[in-house]
Amino acid sequence: MKLMNNTITLFIMLVILMIIIPLPAFMLDMMFIINITLSIIILLTTMYITESLQFSIFPSILLITTIFRLALNISSTRLILSNGGQAGAVIATFGDFVLQGKAVIGFIIFLIIVIIQFLVITKGTERVAEVSARFTLDAMPGKQMAIDADLNSGIITEQEARIRRHKIQKEADFYGAMDGATKFVKGDAIASIVITLINFIAGVVIGMVQGTGSFTDVLSTYTIATVGDGLVSQLPALLISTATGMVVTRAASESSLSVEISRQFLSQPMVLIISGIVLVLMCFIPGFPKPQILFLATILILLGVRLLRTQNTNKEIEESALQNENEKEEIVNDETYYRNIDNIYELIQVDPIEMEVGYSLIPLVDENSGGSFIDRIVMFRRQFAMEMGMVVPSVVLKDNGYLNPNEYLIKIKGEEIARGEILVDYFLALEPKNVTGSVDGIDTIEPAYGIPSKWITKDKKDLAEIYGYTVIDPLSVLVTHLSEIVKKHANELLSRQDINQLLTNVKKTNETIVDEVIPSLMSYGNLQKILGNLLKESIPIRDMETILETIGDYGVSVKDTEMLTEYVRQALKRTITRKWADGGQIKVITLSTDIEKLMITSVNKNDHGSYLTIDPDTIQKIVKSLLEQIQNLKEVISTPIILTSPFVRIYFKKLIDQFYPNATVLSFNEIDNSVQIQAIGNVEIK
Known part of the structure; x- marks a missing residue:
């Protein structure tokens, strides 16, 4: 050997x-x-x-x-x-x-x-x-x-x-x-x-x-x-x-080269027949050896005719089989099909993300028609996984004859979340704050962010960009709207199966922490709640090891998933700071001392958790003061951030979500010491 x-x-x-x-x-x-x-x-x-x-x-x-x-x-x-x-x-x-x-x-x-x-x-x-x-x-x-x-x-x-x-x-x-x-x-x-x-x-x-x-x-x-x-x-x-x-x-x-050559040469019988006819015509050239030419021409024509008959026979068999199959499908009506209980389960299946489009938008999303919608979704899924640490489920595409031709519909778990209209042969021009010129177009509202816009023709695209408009192609409008809906509802899309995949991925590098936390300290369902709370407030869950280690540290004594979420947020302060800080500083709106004290004294607890007991008039005053601050500062900060003490953060977030959804509420313990905090507004009870 x-x-x-x-x-x-x-x-x-x-x-x-x-x-x-x-x-x-x-x-x-x-x-x-x-x-x-x-x-x-x-x-x-x-x-x-x-x-x-x-x-x-x-x-x-x-x-x-x-x-x-x-x-x-x-x-x-x-x-x-x-x-x-x-x-x-x-x-x-x-x-x-x-x-x-x-x-x-x-x-x-x-x-x-x-x-x-x-x-x-x-x-x-x-x-x-x-x-x-x-x-x-x-x-x-x-x-x-x-x-x-x-x-x-x-x-x-x-x-x-x-x-x-x-x-x-x-x-x-x-x-x-x-x-x-x-x-x-x-x-x-x-x-x-x-x-x-x-x-x-x-x-x-x-x-x-x-x-x-x-x-x-x-x-x-x-x-x-x-x-x-x-x-x-x-x-x-x-x-x-x-x-x-x-x-x-x-x-x-x-296959091997011999098989490939035979298969590809013999796949076109008419080529062999025409070549044989050309050889026969060459016999009329004076001096050419006729016996050899006729021998080869005969072989080519006979072989071509035989292959052509074989192809026609196979085609007839396929068409007959297809026709029989269609006839069988017509015979089996809905009543017969749904006699099988297993077939009824297909009707109640709900897809996580679903998009329905009118017939005019089909070429935009269909790969067979040259659409690159799937490729764009794949790139978004990759980017979202890198940013947020979650893999977006597959998007199910359907055509809907009841929609307007240019209309589309986005569903999350079978329910409509948003819809919009797209003009396929036009471009969407987003109006800037200071327009230097005007272009002719169809007035509309950009579906993802609600920005006043215009649908313009292709020949006006360059002029609109000169005037300061942001010009977007129809496919980008569709993908952007879908991506924003996914980001907003990421916490709903996170399933227990996703949790299992995330934990399996962590086990490759740190199996000990997974075994320590799951299932001895926490079930899959409670971990799903914590990660869902983070995603709901746009906190990335990519650093799963830190999340699990924090749960391991506090999960023995703290069983409330909302409080555990707060501890996890504090452990992810570098991630939170990077997401909302700008240029080494973070501009925030603070709460007055009176509001902080009021909320601390108004917290009540029962077997189902904790809640605030503040009278409606006081709540109205707090909300009014906050909205005034946001309105006054909208030219200074694009995303208002409310900064509170660690204990108050979760209760103020619940309170304000009823009046100002998706508000960003942070606590002092969630901001890294390397960042300078600049208070540009203060909420007071007037």
Whole structure:
């Protein structure tokens, strides 16, 4: 077994010894036969593989066989020049067979073979290998992004992604190696021409100097030896050069080259029939050999007619089967179909995210019609996962004939959340605060953010951008609206199955913390509530280890999920600070001391949790004061942030959500010490 593992090493050492040590004629014959056999095996292997990586050792094999041929050339040259042109039976047989007593014609044929090998096959293979290597390397980033997109969308697993990345790397390495290996083939062809000239010229000179015969005899002897030696080396070189071309031009397929050629050539019967007719017409050209032409034309026409009949028969069978299937579907009406209770369950299935579109918007979202909606959703899913630590579920697309042609509908868990209208052939121009000019268009409201806008034609796009409008294409309007809905309802989309996937991902690096928290301290349902509370206020849950460690620290004594959420928020203060700080500072609206004290004294607890008991008039005053502050500061801050004490934060958030949904309420313990807090407003009871 160890000897078999070292076969290649022993073979290389033998080749090196062949260059130094003279070989007897019988041993040289054996080596020539081995060389021809290897080249045949290599060529046949390249014809039966389905993709290049199945023969990934080919660059190394190419180098080994090239060195082997050169070593044989050196050994044969040594014998030819030192043994009066006698270098074994293989060389003599090849020389006599090609020359057939006509030295000049035989030598010309040999030169033609060498030129074809060098200029046609070797040169073409070298160029194809170079282009393949460059294109493969250029395509690597795009392939990597495609793998990442499939991985983020859940189409493939991490293991499958790892296998694909490894395959891409192997392809790049293979074609890079082939680019260099083809230079060996080129150098081998040049060396063969030089060695042939040396054998011929030096042999004739040595023969004449040694006086082994007349000039005619010497010329005949060394011509036979030279041509024979050249053919013995060029025949394997030609086969391996052809194999090289096969490898670098082989596209990935499911079958061998022979099967693919047969399948693709015979897939168009009319081509064979027309080709046969053209051959028949060639019989009218004076001097053309009619029997050969008619024989080949007959074969092509008969083969084409037979294939055409076979295709028509298969087509009729498929159409008949399809018709029978349609008839069966028509026979099975709704009443019969829903007699099976299992089929009724299909009616009550609810998709997490669903989008229904009117018929005019179908080309915008349908991949078969050229729409790139799915690709945009995949990129959004990837971005959202990186930002928020949650994987967005698949979006189910449906056409709805009851909607207006330009209308679309977004549903979360089967219920309508939002709808809008899009003009496919127009662009949406968002109006800036200070418009420098006006463009004609259809007035509307941007669906995601409620910004006054206009639908404008394509020819007004450049003018609108000059005037300061932000111009968006229809697909971006649709994707933006959907993405904002998903962000707003992320806490509803987070399922227990998602929790299980997140915990499985954490186990890969920190299995201990998962085992400590789940299920001994907390159930999947309570963890889902905590993560949902974070997502509801746009807090990323990507740092799952910190979240679990915080729950592990406080979960023993604290069972209230809302209070545990507050502790987790404080542990994620760097994440929260990064999200809302700007330029090393954060501008906030604070609560007066009176409001803080009032809320602390108004907290009541029962078995179901804690709540505030503040009279409606006081609540109205607090809300009115807050809304006034927000209105006065809307030119200073785009997103109002209310800053409270840690104990008050959760209660004030619940209070204000009834009047100002999605308000950002932070506590002092949730802001990192490195950030400067700038209070630009204060809420007071007036």
